[in-house]
Amino acid sequence: MYFSPLLLSVAGLKYGKPIWQLVAEAADRLECEAFTVSDIVKQVHGANPAVPEISIKSYVTAMAPNHPFSGHWPSARNNHPYFYYLGNGKFKLLKS
Numbered sequence: 001m002y003f004s005p006l007l008l009s010v011a012g013l014k015y016g017k018p019i020w021q022l023v024a025e026a027a028d029r030l031e032c033e034a035f036t037v038s039d040i041v042k043q044v045h046g047a048n049p050a051v052p053e054i055s056i057k058s059y060v061t062a063m064a065p066n067h068p069f070s071g072h073w074p075s076a077r078n079n080h081p082y083f084y085y086l087g088n089g090k091f092k093l094l095k096s
Contacts, residue, residue, distance in 0.1 A: 062080075
């Protein structure tokens, strides 16, 4: 299905999908149990290089409810809990 850039812009989807969804999909494509923020950045940029790195990093942290800084993004923390923070910069999927 094709959506014109104008329609996506009007819908507020500058990158085609919400960033949290791009981050979740990138994590699902990884073939390792534990991963870093850099791994997610590489995956997202492989599919959509226009997404700002800082936005990707922020969403990874926000989507790990047990991360000490995830409280800075309560909406993403509460609505998209997708990761579990292992410590030392490592994450895993919450469902695994």
